[in-house]
Amino acid sequence: xxxxxxxxxxxxxxxxxxxxxxxxxxxxxxxxxxxxxxxxxxxxxxxxxxxxxxxxxxxxxxxxxxxxxxxxxxxxxxxxxxxxxxxxxxxxxxxxxxxxxxxxxxxxxxxxxxxxxxxxxxxxxxxxxxxxxxxxxxxxxxxxxxxxxxxxxxxxxxxxxxxxxxxxxxxxxxxxxxxxxxxxxxxxxxxxxxxxxxxxxxxxxxxxxxxxxxxxxxxxxxxxxxxxxxxxxxxxxxxxxxxxxxxxxxxxxxxxxxx
Amino acid sequence: xxxxxxxxxxxxxxxxxxxxxxxxxxxxxxxxxxxxxxxxxxxxxxxxxxxxxxxxxxxxxxxxxxxxxxxxxxxxxxxxxxxxxxxxxxxxxxxxxxxxxxxxxxxxxxxxxxxxxxxxxxxxxxxxxxxxxxxxxxxxxxxxxxxxxxxxxxxxxxxxxxxxxxxxxxxxxxxxxxxxxxxxxxxxxxxxxxxxxxxxxxxxxxxxxxxxxxxxxxxxxxxxxxxxxxxxxxxxxxxxxxxxxxxxxxxxxxxxxxxxxxxxxxxxxxxxxxxxxxxxxxxxxxxxxxxxxxxxxxxxxxxxxxxxxxxxxxxxxxxxxxxxxxxxxxxxxxxxxxxxxxxxxxxxxxxxxxxxxxxxxxxxxxxxxxxxxxxxxxxxxxxxxxxxxxxxxxxxxxxxxxxxxxxxxxxxxxxxxxxxxxxxxxxxxxxxxxxxxxxxxxxxxxxxxxxxxxxxxxxxxxxxxxxxxxxxxxxxxxxxxxxxxxxxxxxxxxxxxxxxxxxxxxxxxxxxxxxxxxxxxxxxxxxxxxxxxxxxxxxxxxxxxxxxxxxxxxxxxxxxxxxxxxxxxxxxxxxxxxxxxxxxxxxxxxxxxxxxxxxxxxxxxxxxxxxxxxxxxxxxxxxxxxxxxxxxxxxxxxxxxxxxxxxxxxxxxxxxxxxxxxxxxxxxxxxxxxxxxxxxx
Ligand SMILES: Cc1cc2nc3c(=O)[nH]c(=O)nc-3n(C[C@H](O)[C@H](O)[C@H](O)COP(=O)(O)OP(=O)(O)OC[C@H]3O[C@@H](n4cnc5c(N)ncnc54)[C@H](O)[C@@H]3O)c2cc1C
Ligand code: SF4
Ligand code: SF4
Numbered sequence: 001x002x003x004x005x006x007x008x009x010x011x012x013x014x015x016x017x018x019x020x021x022x023x024x025x026x027x028x029x030x031x032x033x034x035x036x037x038x039x040x041x042x043x044x045x046x047x048x049x050x051x052x053x054x055x056x057x058x059x060x061x062x063x064x065x066x067x068x069x070x071x072x073x074x075x076x077x078x079x080x081x082x083x084x085x086x087x088x089x090x091x092x093x094x095x096x097x098x099x100x101x102x103x104x105x106x107x108x109x110x111x112x113x114x115x116x117x118x119x120x121x122x123x124x125x126x127x128x129x130x131x132x133x134x135x136x137x138x139x140x141x142x143x144x145x146x147x148x149x150x151x152x153x154x155x156x157x158x159x160x161x162x163x164x165x166x167x168x169x170x171x172x173x174x175x176x177x178x179x180x181x182x183x184x185x186x187x188x189x190x191x192x193x194x195x196x197x198x199x200x201x202x203x204x205x206x207x208x209x210x211x212x213x214x215x216x217x218x219x220x221x222x223x224x225x226x227x228x229x230x231x232x233x234x235x236x237x238x239x240x241x242x243x244x245x246x247x248x249x250x251x252x253x254x255x256x257x258x259x
Numbered sequence: 260x261x262x263x264x265x266x267x268x269x270x271x272x273x274x275x276x277x278x279x280x281x282x283x284x285x286x287x288x289x290x291x292x293x294x295x296x297x298x299x300x301x302x303x304x305x306x307x308x309x310x311x312x313x314x315x316x317x318x319x320x321x322x323x324x325x326x327x328x329x330x331x332x333x334x335x336x337x338x339x340x341x342x343x344x345x346x347x348x349x350x351x352x353x354x355x356x357x358x359x360x361x362x363x364x365x366x367x368x369x370x371x372x373x374x375x376x377x378x379x380x381x382x383x384x385x386x387x388x389x390x391x392x393x394x395x396x397x398x399x400x401x402x403x404x405x406x407x408x409x410x411x412x413x414x415x416x417x418x419x420x421x422x423x424x425x426x427x428x429x430x431x432x433x434x435x436x437x438x439x440x441x442x443x444x445x446x447x448x449x450x451x452x453x454x455x456x457x458x459x460x461x462x463x464x465x466x467x468x469x470x471x472x473x474x475x476x477x478x479x480x481x482x483x484x485x486x487x488x489x490x491x492x493x494x495x496x497x498x499x500x501x502x503x504x505x506x507x508x509x510x511x512x513x514x515x516x517x518x519x520x521x522x523x524x525x526x527x528x529x530x531x532x533x534x535x536x537x538x539x540x541x542x543x544x545x546x547x548x549x550x551x552x553x554x555x556x557x558x559x560x561x562x563x564x565x566x567x568x569x570x571x572x573x574x575x576x577x578x579x580x581x582x583x584x585x586x587x588x589x590x591x592x593x594x595x596x597x598x599x600x601x602x603x604x605x606x607x608x609x610x611x612x613x614x615x616x617x618x619x620x621x622x623x624x625x626x627x628x629x630x631x632x633x634x635x636x637x638x639x640x641x642x643x644x645x646x647x648x649x650x651x652x653x654x655x656x657x658x659x660x661x662x663x664x665x666x667x668x669x670x671x672x673x674x675x676x677x678x679x680x681x682x683x684x685x686x687x688x689x690x691x692x693x694x695x696x697x698x699x700x701x702x703x704x705x706x707x708x709x710x711x712x713x714x715x716x717x718x719x720x721x722x723x724x725x726x727x728x729x730x731x732x733x734x735x736x737x738x739x740x741x742x743x744x745x746x747x748x749x750x751x752x753x754x755x756x757x758x759x760x761x762x763x764x765x766x767x768x769x770x771x772x773x774x775x776x777x778x779x780x781x782x783x784x785x786x787x788x789x790x791x792x793x794x795x796x797x798x799x800x801x802x803x804x805x806x807x808x809x810x811x812x813x814x815x816x817x818x819x820x821x822x823x824x825x826x827x828x829x830x831x832x833x834x835x836x837x838x839x840x841x842x843x844x845x846x847x848x849x850x851x852x853x854x855x856x857x858x859x860x861x862x863x864x865x866x867x868x869x870x871x872x873x874x875x876x877x878x879x880x881x882x883x884x885x886x887x888x889x890x891x892x893x894x895x896x897x898x899x900x901x902x903x904x905x906x907x908x909x910x911x912x913x914x915x916x917x918x919x920x921x922x923x924x925x926x927x928x929x930x931x932x933x934x935x936x937x938x939x940x
Binding site for chain 2: 014016031032034184191193
């Protein structure tokens with residue numbers, strides 16, 4: 001079972017006071033710490049677990065700069081066999097371009113399954129996986145939280161609203177967007193990541209992939225980025241636990257909730 | 260004059276006895292060498308460990324702890340018994356050699372024995388024979404009747420066998436010498452043991468006496484060689500290995516060993532940590548050989564006390580049993596050394612939660628009379644667990660946060676100095692590269708971000724200001740010292756943190772480092788390669804009081820009774836017991852009482868590393884709960900500590916236990932600040 005996993009490096013934004021840069025179209029990124037996209041961490045783990053059980057090879061791919069290789073080395077340390085980085089140069093991609101570049105890269109590879117995360121922590125559009133499947137002409141399942149793979153097919157569990165799982169069979173090759181919680185991603189130590197430097201990491205440019213400039217026009221344009229306006233109405237409830245509880249019950253009552 | 264030995268061996272002439280003795284000695288020593296070989300094999304297969312530094316100190320410790328046995332009386336009666344037997348062995352060693360060499364026809368000690376000094380020695384030996392006999396009988400009775408709990412899980416039959424054998428050696432020698440004297444018809448000097456022997460013997464029958472003389476001699480000799488060969492099989496190997504083990508003891512407490520000795524860059528290593536028995540260092544193998552199974556370690560282990568699946572003694576016994584199985588005396592019994600493992604040692608013989616149960620409090624090592632190390636072994640096994648991704652899942656995010664943001668909360672580095680605002684502390688210098696101060700206050704992660712611990716940081720900053728100190732903090736340049744990650748087994752991350760923090764500390768000019776947290780203090784002092792002049796705040800503020808920079812004026816309520824909890828990394832690991840107490844007592848009217856477990860017998864609060872992020876399910880109560888009970892037992896109403904983690908554990912337990920009415924916990928720094936006349940400068 002050969003599996004390709006698309007991974008992305010994203011900023012760690014929890015508790016960061018995000019600032020918009022001068023252009024008004026971007027967030028200031030210089031002071032941010034970067035990590036692997038949480039969903040992709042689960043996707044790698046899912047791929048590695050399948051490979052451990054069924055054999056085959058796992059390839060991790062990212063579109064990004066040299067700094068982004070960190071997430072590939074992480075994937076290699078978790079058990080991926082090889083990694084590919086596509087250097088987009090000066091090109092600023094959107095979800096559509098990411099899918100296009102990935103599709104071109106992957107079309108030259110052998111695979112049974114492609115995993116992406118459901119979405120990425122930075123843009124959260126949730127588009128790349130599905131568009132990639134479309135471009136490769138593959139069947140896909142989105143928000144996958146369980147996989148039982150066989151030779152030529154897989155049983156997939158997909159999360160629906162209200163905690164309901166939909167179970168279906170999918171013909172391989174196929175693409176699955178992986179939901180967090182599908183497994184428990186293993187820890188890879190700093191030592192493990194350093195050691196993974198010995199594994200193959202191939203770097204390709206857009207030229208190597210044979211893209212002409214005109215083919216790569218983003219389909220989304222960011223007009224403006226702004227922080228959500230601070231709204232009125234947050235009421236800080238003061239006092240000891242009993243007073244706080246009482247106030248809460250009163251407010252909920254006023255809003256029509258009976259406790 | 261013919262010696263009794265010669266008489267016993269050969270009657271009055273002939274050489275058959277000598278031949279017999281030579282046969283016994285050669286056979287016994289050959290078997291002994293054969294047994295010892297497998298023990299040495301494992302020592303040779305294990306890892307490097309440089310233990311020859313500071314020889315002067317080593318010899319001093321050998322005298323104090325090896326010969327004077329200073330740690331023995333920590334358990335008074337057992338200690339006294341042991342000292343009696345130990346000194347008996349030291350004195351009787353010469354006697355045994357004399358008995359054997361005479362029997363071999365090489366009476367090399369005879370001139371000495373027949374000198375006046377020899378006569379004195381004989382009396383001394385006789386006294387010790389009685390002392391040892393009494394001690395052995397006493398020990399047997401203690402084991403059989405008192406049955407101290409700490410012997411649970413020890414090899415009991417072995418203990419009885421060896422105690423019995425020692426008693427047998429004493430009795431045979433008494434009877435041997437007694438019958439000799441009766442035959443000779445005179446007392447040789449003052450020999451109380453032999454004299455008692457004579458009382459038991461048929462004084463009027465020379466025939467019977469000479470038979471007894473021979474029989475007791477040979478029984479004694481046989482028992483002696485049997486004893487020698489039993490030693491390496493059982494816990495009594497310590498009779499041979501304990502003195503070397505004490506000599507090669509770990510000298511620097513608080514420090515964690517490197518992943519591999521003699522390797523500069525751990526990233527050059529193929530693997531980290533201990534997976535197989537051979538991955539331990541030779542000293543740690545010697546530890547296994549040496550453990551006396553006395554159970555003092557487990558008796559003091561807080562993890563064991565609250566029902567976690569860890570007993571240090573059993574950890575050693577299990578590892579030793581495994582080692583002996585893997586390196587058997589008879590090679591035919593299916594040994595497989597090296598790579599093929601029939602069972603997992605880690606996550607098999609030693610359970611994962613057994614490893615995570617340890618708080619690295621050091622109580623076991625403080626107690627062990629033969630200086631067996633636990634923390635380094637446990638961390639070494641944890642390293643393997645972490646490198647093979649068998650760690651608790653809760654660690655993943657914590658470690659990722661520490662790596663990416665420098666703190667376990669994942670708070671952005673730029674917010675590291677925000678506690679100043681949050682705690683309304685003004686005028687604290689946030690250092691930049693190239694800045695110069697006298698005191699660099701190393702806040703560390705918890706005191707920077709955890710609201711409860713921030714109060715300690717605020718008090719320290721205010722106190723330093725009040726004392727007119729020229730000081731600053733590193734703000735976003737500071738990262739956690741890595742104390743925790745190292746003890747969680749993430750050595751690679753620890754090394755990265757050391758590198759980064761060392762760079763940062765190089766970039767500013769300071770005289771002293773002061774820390775909030777005993778763990779950060781320990782890391783900077785013992786784990787970091789640079790020799791910083793680092794102080795815990797308790798030390799630093801005591802010196803500020805003693806040099807008149809600060810003067811506590813406000814008295815505390817005399818109704819309150821204070822007790823001080825020694826944080827493990829301040830007390831046991833760094834010997835700072837008096838400074839916090841003196842600082843406390845500088846506060847007017849403060850009444851201090853000691854808990855039953857204090858100073859080097861302090862009882863861990865629950866720990867400042869793994870326990871913050873991993874719960875051991877198999878637990879009867881929390882450590883903090885037990886500790887608070889100890890404070891209540893002495894009537895304390897205020898529990899003072901000097902570590903953010905202790906504060907967190909205790910406060911939490913007081914709240915969940917509904918004990919607010921009976922006791923409160925306070926950090927020493929906060930308490931001290933409130934005693935200053937004008938705490939807001
Ligand atoms: C478990 C779960 C949790 C989620 N949590 C969140 C959340 O916290 N926040 C969030 O923003 N989103 C969340 N989502 C996503 C979101 O609720 C829906 O998935 C999304 O709004 C549906 O849009 P879609 O176009 O992808 O879906 P589809 O289900 O494909 O909807 C298609 C839409 O196309 C139209 N359509 C389809 N068929 C026809 C037809 N025959 N004729 C005419 N029109 C048609 C309808 O307008 C229909 O609504 C969650 C989804 C799941 C499953
Ligand atoms: S260090 Fe403390 S917790 Fe760990 S084994 Fe020793 S006594 Fe027990
Ligand atoms: S390790 Fe030390 S304290 Fe523990 S049982 Fe062995 S000898 Fe006793």
